[in-house]
Amino acid sequence: MGDLFSWLFSFFFLIALLVLVVYQLMCLADLEFDYINPYDSSSRINRVILPEFISQGVLCLFYLATGHWCMSLFCVPYLYYNVRLYLRRQHLVDVTEIFNLLHREKKLRLFKLFHLIFLLFLSIFWMILTALDEHQ
Template structure:
């Protein structure tokens, strides 16, 4: 039962990360089509960047202490990338440069979404595997 709870927890953490990135992508698309001003876009994106990083860190920590090494090692590059962005202070969107960086920011977030979809599918596989093993 603990294994099932763990996989449900990772499933929801990854789903939460996908929602945070989806929100950021929607804001960038709105900015690109001039539905929202750059100041509001940058402020809203910057408000959800740290929760995204913290959620990813918690997810990696949970996978590490539970001993799920494969999932931990697969999610580690994403955590390293986020830590590197935070240390170099490139994690926040600059209001004055946001129009010049919209394509790069969207590309960066689409890559993160693709990576998280892969993690999501792995998590879903292990969740289903764990459910079927407990029935036996």
Template sequence: MVFVWLGAFFLLIALIVLVIYQLMCLADLEFDYINPYDSASRINKVVLPEFALQAALCLLFLLSGHWLMCLFCAPIIYYNVKLYQKRQHLVDVTEIFNHLSKEKKRRLIKLISLVVLLFLSLFWMIWSVLEDD
């Protein structure tokens, strides 16, 4: 049981790092430290791995029987699937300045939800370790 929570912990850390990386690229673009093409290409390289890690995390919770944690992951998965279906998951280099605030808000909301999931998984990991003893 503890191994499930450790796996979830490391997946969440990886997801948080990816989202923070995207936010840093957007902030660099906003302060004109990087050009729009480089920023968009860096962000677009990590979008699909982020989606895959999020799906793996939800699948881990689903297969291990942690239904509540899976339900907490489900809205993010649904949002990612909708973005992918509408082909809005990638950042467009020509429109990045017009959508900069929207992109930053979207990633900030993802970051907040991932941090909440991280704290919940840490709580349940500690709970399961103490329960085993």
């Protein structure tokens, strides 16, 4: 039963990460369609960057601690990318450069979104498989 709860916990953690990335994409889309000014957009995005990075790191460590090695390995490239951005101090969106980097930032968030959706589907698959194994 504990394994099922760990998959359920990771499912909700992934949903939270998806919400953070979709929020960032919405802020960028609002900026692109000129619904919001660059300062508000960058401040909204920068407010959720560190929670996203920390949540993703905790999720990767959670998979590692619970013995889900495959899922942990799938999280490592995303974690490496986030750590690399943070160490280079490129993780925050600059208000003066946001229009120049808008296309790039949207692509990066879309890549993160697709990666998280992939992890979510894997998590759902393993959760269902675990529930069926425990039921039998």
